[in-house]
Amino acid sequence: MSSDMFDLDGRVAVITGASSGLGVAIAETLASAGARVAVVARRADRLADVAQRIDGVAIARDLSDLEQADSVIPAVVDALGPPEILINAAGSMFTEEKAEAEPRSAIEQTLGLNLIAPFLLAQGAFPHMVAAGRGSIVNISSISGRVGIPGIPQASYAASKAGLSGLTAELAVQWARHSIRVNTVAPGFFRSEITGPLYDSERAAAYLRRNTPLPKEGSAQDIVGAVLWLAGDAGNYVTGQTIVVDGGWTTR
Numbered sequence: 001m002s003s004d005m006f007d008l009d010g011r012v013a014v015i016t017g018a019s020s021g022l023g024v025a026i027a028e029t030l031a032s033a034g035a036r037v038a039v040v041a042r043r044a045d046r047l048a049d050v051a052q053r054i055d056g057v058a059i060a061r062d063l064s065d066l067e068q069a070d071s072v073i074p075a076v077v078d079a080l081g082p083p084e085i086l087i088n089a090a091g092s093m094f095t096e097e098k099a100e101a102e103p104r105s106a107i108e109q110t111l112g113l114n115l116i117a118p119f120l121l122a123q124g125a126f127p128h129m130v131a132a133g134r135g136s137i138v139n140i141s142s143i144s145g146r147v148g149i150p151g152i153p154q155a156s157y158a159a160s161k162a163g164l165s166g167l168t169a170e171l172a173v174q175w176a177r178h179s180i181r182v183n184t185v186a187p188g189f190f191r192s193e194i195t196g197p198l199y200d201s202e203r204a205a206a207y208l209r210r211n212t213p214l215p216k217e218g219s220a221q222d223i224v225g226a227v228l229w230l231a232g233d234a235g236n237y238v239t240g241q242t243i244v245v246d247g248g249w250t251t252r
């Protein structure tokens with residue numbers, strides 16, 4: 001019984017940002033639970049490796065280009081059939097400037113990739129989920145969408161991630177009658193390409209350790225349980241939520 005709740009038994013799942021970091025771990029986990037997975041990002045070679053390992057399909061797209069973002073779901077339908085699971089994990093920071101100096105181009109790029117593209121993918125998936133009579137969308141945001149992070153300036157990034165939680169609540173309410181659930185997982189700090197420089201600096205790594213109550217460094221494997229729970233039947237009465245997975249960072 002308990003293992004069936006986490007079985008994704010042939011459901012088609014789309015995972016963006018699945019060429020590195022958290023997205024790869026999520027793709028591997030959903031595939032091992034039985035999903036047929038389409039992995040989406042820019043680096044075609046990395047995607048091809050992941051797709052081969054999990055017997056999925058690679059869809060190389062630059063999601064900063066919103067026309068390319070719009071083309072993802074039709075490509076998934078052609079390759080695997082209609083998606084019932086969408087995980088929006090692609091995201092990036094485009095500036096390390098303090099808020100007063102963030103270039104407008106970086107603000108627009110951040111909102112485009114981290115907020116508008118996930119919205120467009122959700123819109124693309126919507127009619128297929130309606131037809132299937134069920135669907136689960138999980139957005140990957142960040143604790144910086146919930147709390148300020150001293151010492152690591154990220155105003156537009158924080159705004160984009162907070163925006164995902166607002167979008168999540170609204171889509172959850174609008175689409176609940178179709179049994180489409182929409183949730184967000186907000187990671188704290190995890191070692192990946194985006195955070196590599198932080199972990200590689202002893203001073204910054206000590207700051208992360210000092211502020212994380214649980215006595216371990218977050219790894220991609222620590223986020224996948226929450227995503228698997230929300231993606232499938234184990235989470236079938238959970239919608240509109242932002243689930244924080246941060247080793248206790250935001251509870252201090």
Ligand SMILES: NC(=O)c1ccc[n+]([C@@H]2O[C@H](COP(=O)([O-])OP(=O)(O)OC[C@H]3O[C@@H](n4cnc5c(N)ncnc54)[C@H](OP(=O)(O)O)[C@@H]3O)[C@@H](O)[C@H]2O)c1
Nearest residue numbers: 017019020021022041042043063090091142189190192194
């Ligand atoms: N690691 C953390 O501590 C942490 C904390 C909070 C939130 N997050 C969030 O978790 C998600 C995954 O991040 P990560 O830590 O796994 O970082 P990562 O290793 O840098 O992964 C980012 C992923 O997004 C893809 N991506 C970036 N720009 C893209 C674009 N224009 N079009 C399509 N795909 C694009 C990248 O692939 P390509 O380069 O191949 O395009 C890559 O697959 C992000 O949304 C991030 O904001 C991470």
